[in-house]
Amino acid sequence: MTANLLDYDLDGLAAFCETLGEKRFRATQLYRWIHQRGASDFDQMSDLAKALRAKLRGVARIEGLPVISQHDSADGTIKWLFDVGQGNAVEAVFIPEDDRGTLCVSSQAGCAVGCRFCSTGHQGFARNLTTGEIVAQLWFAEHYLRQHLQTQERVISNVVMMGMGEPLQNYAALVPALRTMLDDHGYGLSRRRVTVSTSGVVPMMDRLGQDCPVALAVSLHAPADALRDNLVPINRKYPLAELLDACNRYLAHAPRDFITFEYCMLEGVNDQPEHAALLIDLVRRHGGTGVPCKFNLIPFNPFPQSGLRRSSQAQVQAFAKLLSDAGIVTTVRKTRGDDIDAACGQLAGDVRDRTRVEVRIARQRSVVELPASVGGSA
Secondary structure, X not given: OOEEHHHOOHHHHHHHHHHOOOOHHHHHHHHXXXXXXXXXXXXXXXXXXXXXXXXXXXXXXXXXXXXXXEEEOOOOOEEEEEEEEOOEEEEEEEEEOOOOEEEEOOOEXXXXXXXXXOHXXXXXXXXXXXXXXXXXXXXXXHHHXXXXXXXOOOOOOXXXXXXXXXXXXXXXXXXXXXXXXXXXXXXXXXXXXXXXXXXXXXXXXXXXXXXXXXXXXXXXXXXXXXXXXXXXXXXXXXXXXXXXXXXXXXXXXXXXXXXXXXXXXXXXXXXXXXXXXXXXHHHHHHHHOOOOEEEEEEEOOOOHHHOOOXXXXXXXXXXXXXHHHOOOEEEEOOOOOHHHOOOOOOXXXXXXXXXXXXXXXXXXXXXXXXXXXXXXXX
């Protein structure tokens, strides 16, 4: 098998070129052709020696992911469904704004975490993506959009690892992909503009802070362990006190001076004033100093298997006001691409279930009411 060069960050590509007897500057040239120019044919690479191009044709390839479908929303959102083999598919979504272009990228086919409100989690877990499959989503989207918009300027300014999967459970493939996104010879993105979202894999949060600190978003979704155990099962392994400790450790290395807490608004489950009060107390008082943070409130995208409902817009706004009045920066995520099912997981419903997800989800269906005695679990 030839090597897919999308699998390598610049150091990895330099090591690969060294096996061919080539110096590092050749790897840099090759890297620029792949990521900055979107080249997939070695013959396009006019400043590489013909002998090197001939060598590369025999041992390497630049291979993206087959596109199963593309859905274009009236609001400019574009969603791609990519084939990753064996009946599995992953999604990437481009979200244009006036001041930025954001690409939401997947890290796994399916997800093993099994959050109750996540349609991807209800599909179960198939496998981790390779580094090349993670990068291929950005590689394809960036160069498709340049051609589509008829520009040579960079279109994607922000990447969020918020697509299918738990990125920190695919750590070995994630970090080289992040390095390619950040590298000036690759996509040149700022660390502040690359965000990894996690449900709270505490040991890997610590490693990421050391290896490749980027912006961090934590899927919180509940102010107390009893409720979060039910909504985000990984909380049973890494409860809130441990998670918030890890957030504060991460901030010592992070490019931003706050953690973003994602909070999916679920009617009657986590959207009441008492939940807001507990959240405020949690992030202000944890560890005696609190956790510098902002909240991103997310309207729930309903799907039948969840048994959950979206909080009303009035309830979301009232909840946001309680947090804001307490001095916590709070935003409400705009719903985008509703006409193309742009919420994560809504197009990839046929990924294989290898984790008995239906059995696990059935055990979670009875929502745990917030105990009146819980006054702060961290």
